[in-house]
Structure formats: C-alpha cells, structure tokens
Amino acid sequence: MVLVDKNPLLFVVVLATIINGCVLIEKPLNNADFGNITNLYQLEGIYQNLGERDSDNDMPFYLSYLSIRDFTSVENSSINAIEIRVAGEGRLSVKALSKDGLVKEEIYNEGKDFTINSGRIRLKWKIGSATEGALGPYYETAYLGLDLRGEGKYRAGGAFVGIMFVIPIALFGYEDIRFVKLHD
Numbered sequence: 001m002v003l004v005d006k007n008p009l010l011f012v013v014v015l016a017t018i019i020n021g022c023v024l025i026e027k028p029l030n031n032a033d034f035g036n037i038t039n040l041y042q043l044e045g046i047y048q049n050l051g052e053r054d055s056d057n058d059m060p061f062y063l064s065y066l067s068i069r070d071f072t073s074v075e076n077s078s079i080n081a082i083e084i085r086v087a088g089e090g091r092l093s094v095k096a097l098s099k100d101g102l103v104k105e106e107i108y109n110e111g112k113d114f115t116i117n118s119g120r121i122r123l124k125w126k127i128g129s130a131t132e133g134a135l136g137p138y139y140e141t142a143y144l145g146l147d148l149r150g151e152g153k154y155r156a157g158g159a160f161v162g163i164m165f166v167i168p169i170a171l172f173g174y175e176d177i178r179f180v181k182l183h184d
Contacts, residue, residue, distance in 0.1 A: 020169040020170065021169070022169070022171050023173060024173030024174075025175075026054035026056075026176070028052040028176065031147075031176055034119065034145050034147060034148075034153060037120055038119070044085055044086060045083075045084060045182070046083045046181070047152045047180065049063050049080055049081055049179075051063060052180065057175075060077065061154075062079065063082045063154075064096050066123065066144060068106055079097065079098055080097055080099055083095040087107055090109060091108065091109055092107070092114075093105060093106075094108060117143075120144065120145030120146075122143055123143065125139075126139065126141075127139045130162060133164060134164040135162050136161050136163060138158060138160040138162075142154070143155045150181055151178050153176060154177045154179070155175065155177075156175055157174025
C-alpha cells in the first residue's frame with residue numbers, strides 16, 4: 001500500500017476511474033434484434049400504440065410520442081393504434097387511431113423528416129460536449145424500425161465519457177421498446 005500512503009488522492013482518482021463505468025440496457029422480454037428495412041413498404045401496418053418495455057419500467061411509452069407532431073389535443077393513452085402506409089415515393093402517412101376512428105394524420109418525407117440508416121429510420125443523431133455539472137463528449141441516438149419478427153422497434157441510447165463533479169466517469173446505455181404489429 002505504498003501508493004495509498006504516498007499519494008492518497010492519486011489512489012482515489014484511479015479507483016474512481018475503475019469503478020465509475022456504467023452500462024444500462026433496458027429491453028422488453030424476448031427482445032429481438034433490428035431487422036433491415038430496405039423499402040418503406042416494409043413498415044406498412046397497424047401497430048399497438050402502447051409500447052412494451054423492460055418489465056421493471058412501468059412508465060408508459062407510446063408510439064404516438066414519436067409519430068405525431070405537436071400532439072397536445074388528445075391524451076396519448078386514448079390512442080389505441082398507429083397506422084403506417086406509404087403515401088408516394090419517399091412519403092409515409094401516419095395515422096393515430098382511437099376506438100372512435102381517426103384522430104390525426106401526419107405525412108412524413110424521407111430526407112426532410114427522416115432518413116434510413118443501417119436498415120432503420122434514424123430519428124436522432126447528436127454529438128456534443130457536456131457543460132452543466134459535467135465535462136466531456138457525449139452522443140445520443142434514436143432509431144425506429146422493425147425487429148427480426150416484424151414488430152415495431154424503437155431504440156434510444158447514448159454515451160458519455162468525462163468528468164462529473166470532479167469524478168471521472170464513463171456511461172453507456174440504450175432502451176429498446178417493442179410496438180406489437182396488430183395488422184398488415
């Protein structure tokens with residue numbers, strides 16, 4: 001223990017560097033990997049609005065959060081399903097459906113509203129530098145697509161490496177959410 005006796009601060013920094021790595025992965029039961037979208041017609045179908053999450057996470061997550069812009073007039077929980085159809089070259093029609101019928105429809109254009117990257121729709125890709133309470137680079141991602149069984153799949157994730165409140169830290173994680181396909 002010569003290191004501790006001569007320089008306890010160095011020992012604490014080295015120990016904190018080793019201990020302060022964190023990986024968090026949340027996924028629904030029987031999670032499947034992403035499939036590979038090669039054309040928009042593969043997305044067509046009616047999907048359950050309420051997503052399936054990790055069994056420890058009881059907070060609801062709705063597909064309508066991702067698919068309907070400025071959706072403030074109706075509570076997301078009142079939407080039962082989301083219908084996705086191709087509406088022309090590079091265009092998707094997304095309809096929010098309740099038990100009473102159509103609530104709202106949106107049209108999304110490839111290249112303007114979304115891009116397809118690595119066989120899935122990329123909703124977010126952000127790289128930055130943390131400045132509030134932490135110092136270091138980070139990235140955030142969000143993808144929507146189909147899993148290998150044809151169910152809807154959403155993944156949000158990110159990573160950070162740096163110093164948080166003078167402690168070295170490395171974080172990585174993602175969450176997968178499944179949206180059951182009800183009909184083609």
